[in-house]
Amino acid sequence: MAGSDQREAGRIPLAALDQPFDEDSLYQLRAAVAAHAEALGAGPRQGDDLLIIAGELASNAIRHGGGRGQLRLWRNGDTLHCRVTDRGPGLADPDGAGRHRPPLAAAGGRGLWVVRQVARAVEIETGPRGTAVTAVVDLNRR
Amino acid sequence: MGSGDHACLTFSDAEERLDIVSAFVRDGLGLGQKVICFTESIPPGQLVGELADREVPTRTPAARGQLAVRSSDESWLAGGTVTAAGMVDMLGREVELASREGYPGLRVTADMCWALRPVAAAEQLMVFEAEVGKLFSDGRLTAICQYDRHNFDPVTLAFAARAHPRAVAAAVYYEDPLLRICRQYTPPGIRVAGELDYRRVEELTQALAESLRLDHHVHVNLAQLRYLDVAAATAVVQAAASLPDGRVMTVVCGPAVDRTLTLVCGSELARLRVRVAHGRQ
Numbered sequence: 001m002a003g004s005d006q007r008e009a010g011r012i013p014l015a016a017l018d019q020p021f022d023e024d025s026l027y028q029l030r031a032a033v034a035a036h037a038e039a040l041g042a043g044p045r046q047g048d049d050l051l052i053i054a055g056e057l058a059s060n061a062i063r064h065g066g067g068r069g070q071l072r073l074w075r076n077g078d079t080l081h082c083r084v085t086d087r088g089p090g091l092a093d094p095d096g097a098g099r100h101r102p103p104l105a106a107a108g109g110r111g112l113w114v115v116r117q118v119a120r121a122v123e124i125e126t127g128p129r130g131t132a133v134t135a136v137v138d139l140n141r142r
Numbered sequence: 143m144g145s146g147d148h149a150c151l152t153f154s155d156a157e158e159r160l161d162i163v164s165a166f167v168r169d170g171l172g173l174g175q176k177v178i179c180f181t182e183s184i185p186p187g188q189l190v191g192e193l194a195d196r197e198v199p200t201r202t203p204a205a206r207g208q209l210a211v212r213s214s215d216e217s218w219l220a221g222g223t224v225t226a227a228g229m230v231d232m233l234g235r236e237v238e239l240a241s242r243e244g245y246p247g248l249r250v251t252a253d254m255c256w257a258l259r260p261v262a263a264a265e266q267l268m269v270f271e272a273e274v275g276k277l278f279s280d281g282r283l284t285a286i287c288q289y290d291r292h293n294f295d296p297v298t299l300a301f302a303a304r305a306h307p308r309a310v311a312a313a314v315y316y317e318d319p320l321l322r323i324c325r326q327y328t329p330p331g332i333r334v335a336g337e338l339d340y341r342r343v344e345e346l347t348q349a350l351a352e353s354l355r356l357d358h359h360v361h362v363n364l365a366q367l368r369y370l371d372v373a374a375a376t377a378v379v380q381a382a383a384s385l386p387d388g389r390v391m392t393v394v395c396g397p398a399v400d401r402t403l404t405l406v407c408g409s410e411l412a413r414l415r416v417r418v419a420h421g422r423q
Binding site: 055 | 320337339340341369371372373376379380383397398401402405406408
């Protein structure tokens with residue numbers, strides 16, 4: 001993902017939070033997201049939404065993206081951005097992933113769908129060497 | 143708990159103590175027994191409220207004298223010095239009184255932290271627990287002594303455990319410093335505290351399955367759950383969906399958990415009711 005790192009350096013502001021995670025550090029990751037969201041100006045509802053997004057994207061990275069990942073959180077004007085990257089095998093259908101609610105009886109596949117309901121926008125970049133999912137939350141809503 | 147049982151409840155979780163005491167009171171009232179609660183750290187009025195919150199009938203039994211909630215101050219500490227002999231006598235008199243009043247038995251539960259006060263000699267607690275055993279032999283007295291782990295030293299707790307023929311505690315499905323999944327008795331179901339995600343969905347499902355098997359209506363107490371992920375929320379909603387007509391799952395939770403459950407559940411499920419409780423955490 002070297003190319004996108006170069007683009008990142010010019011485009012993405014300094015991250016408030018830039019934290020690696022794996023299955024054993026999920027509690028710490030969620031606590032960090034909650035604390036930083038508040039510091040960045042999120043109200044209780046936006047904080048809850050951000051925690052939902054961070055939790056689901058991180059869980060997906062752990063369960064399907066190689067067991068570990070990196071989470072970055074930053075503010076850009078009136079929006080909060082949460083980007084979770086992993087070095088897993090990638091998504092087969094990034095545009096279609098999480099677009100449809102799985103039936104209740106289905107065991108999984110619901111995390112990304114929930115993220116799409118909660119975030120204003122979701123952008124997915126994926127390939128055989130890894131995946132980056134960026135979700136955007138409005139600070140001024142509600 | 144059977145008549146004549148003398149059990150020790152050692153607890154760290156305040157909710158668990160209230161849950162088990164409520165079940166003990168409810169069962170005793172249901173058997174027609176007289177019930178006396180001696181309370182110390184929780185004022186009597188507040189304890190009555192906690193019992194009522196857990197669907198234990200309080201007003202009618204209290205009005206007719208079947209249920210009494212008393213503070214230690216007005217009971218065995220009233221006379222000044224506490225002695226084991228004095229307390230055993232007092233309990234013996236209460237057992238006789240209950241019999242004369244026509245009750246088939248007396249249930250007593252007591253918060254034992256009165257023993258930590260300076261006026262109560264600590265060694266008298268040990269003598270009390272040893273001597274009180276003789277009151278249980280004819281089955282007219284059933285008791286639970288409550289010991290808060292935060293207040294008592296390990297030596298006293300070990301002695302208390304040995305002095306009681308039985309111990310009561312909630313069945314625990316999973317426990318670590320950040321998550322506890324246990325059985326709830328009043329109202330019946332499960333209680334989860336801490337943070338719950340996909341890693342413990344198996345234990346959650348096990349707890350839900352047991353409640354589905356044992357309880358007509360299932361209560362899922364998530365009031366002290368700070369975080370519930372989509373995978374765990376799915377397990378809860380799937381369990382509710384599996385209930386046959388006439389049976390309902392009631393979830394109590396905070397606003398954040400409610401949001402996740404609503405996202406997972408989508409359209410209204412008749413069998414799932416969610417009550418959002420603010421400020422319990």
